[in-house]
Amino acid sequence: MGSTVDRTADKVMSMREAVAAFVHDGDTVSLEGFTHLIPTAAGHEIIRQGRRGLTVVRMTADIVVDQMVAAGCVTRLVSSFVGNSSAGSLGELRRRIERADPEPLAFEEYSHYGMVCRYLAGAQRLPFHPLRSYGGSDLPSVNPGIRKVTSPYPGPDGQPPEQIYVVPPVNPDVTIVHAQRADRRGNTQIWGLTGVQAEAVYAADRAVVVVEELVGDEVVRSDPNRTLIPAHAVDAVVVCPRGAHPSFAQGYYDRDNAFYRSWSAISRDPVRLREWLAEWVYGTADHAEYVAKLGEEYWAGLAVGEALSAPVNYGRRL
Template sequence: MAQPAAADKRLSLREAVARYVHDGDTVSLEGFTHLIPTAAGHEIIRQGRKDLTVVRMTADIVVDQMLAAGCVSTLVSSFVGNSSAGSLGELRRRVETGRPAPLAFEEYSHYGMICRYLAGAQRLPFYPLRSYAGSDLPAVNSALRKVTSPYPGPDGEPEQIYVVPPVNPDVTLVHAQRADRAGNTQIWGLTGVQAEAVFAARQAVVIVEEVVDDHVIRSDPNRTVIPAHAVDAVVACPRGAHPSFAQGYYDRDNAFYRAWSHISKDAERLRAWLAEWVYGTEDHAAYVARLGEEFWDGLAVGEAMSLPVNYGRRL
């Protein structure tokens, strides 16, 4: 019996951002060191989105750039920094001086953010965790609250335990290695909370290095981290995670991470960088082309093939 044709959800990055990201939205951008959706952030900047609440566990360079472009009014995060290479100049200016505009900042632990996504994905009213006991985070974040467990603790008495609220972004944007046209998305190497962030969201856009034929995805189903029914749009955007890396496609651009601290320390220099590399490029393909093939050759990776797996089938 022939399988029904899969829905084709392919859009350009410009189309996906125009359709799914609106002023005032809560927008999740996830990817943990690996597969950071930088190209998506750049397109949000190009389209001039404003007053966004950005939810990102590890707020890094792409958040700094979106702040400098005036896209973000609230940041929800558990880490801010330039990934072991220095500071985020624009974010520091917003938090420390309130210039050129103040930034509302909601701080959680890494696990607290994971629990928020889990609660959002499961449509739960909150998620319990122990890790805030003894922490001073509850003093700066009133959303960290305690509830009484309905079950007795080790001493037989009801236990007080911290909980975090769910997060349900208006849209989640993630980067991945590959997907089929319907949105079945595969990730290998270092994974983060991409799947949880997608399931928690009202709508989801997956940006990938390549869109592959359906049979490629079906040949290795265990690598499918995000299923098609959770995805609203699929965008092919090669090298769209730069300066982070995509396992098997290109390496991390460590030189850029080191340079960013110096770029972002000076507000005018940062805005000049945006003018040249984001506003001055029509789309991510133009950004990639401006860097040049010699540059990309320097980030090329060798093969490290996985052995085939025999899933078996009926004879």
């Protein structure tokens, strides 16, 4: 990690402060969360602050990426999936990639596992990561970053060394993830559906964790195995309830399926899409105002009940 932040200190700051401090024009920005815990509020703040020339790295490029592209923040996308999460298409991304309308968007495509391997190589500071799954795939023909190397070891039973596909590391300037909770130093706990949040954080030079809830040290220590991202890897902690909407936060609120279904029609029309950004992103001072604008009745429809896990006895010396 290249940051000089004191990693034992209190790292809590506002979303506005975190984006201003850690996201710069021209940066490579990783936004991770696989269907669950998508850092939407962070993407909106990047739009509000008018960042430009970003390379966005996200395994599943979905609504928040569509919005950031429409806002003019993104010039390059690195992803393994582009779509509206089983609810339709992303209109702005399709216009940019298919027709360069209103301008082109560079697109670098990998498989899901190829992206996982890129994060692993980046986190471990390796020059590449091998994988078998590109055998028979068309992806190497459209992505020159996917290459073959010769194994330094002989094959089985004296066969010649194997040729195997490899992918390069990804080392974002900043990674932003959403999580359920963290303490003030950045020990971050996630449960439910997880993705490559920890690998994406370790691969980056700077890391911002956005959480539903700030908790005391004793909460983190009571269940340490839920700490997917430790404090020493975190530069900033942002408390932003409901900041993953329209995705979900396990135990806090449900996925907003109606919003996903509506987005295809919104993004299909460039005028309507920019009107949506004007009202819901530029027209709100921050995510708290966005949440309030939706209204408590709306949020009541996304409320979840309790489904508590069984207690775990970690034991202690008497």
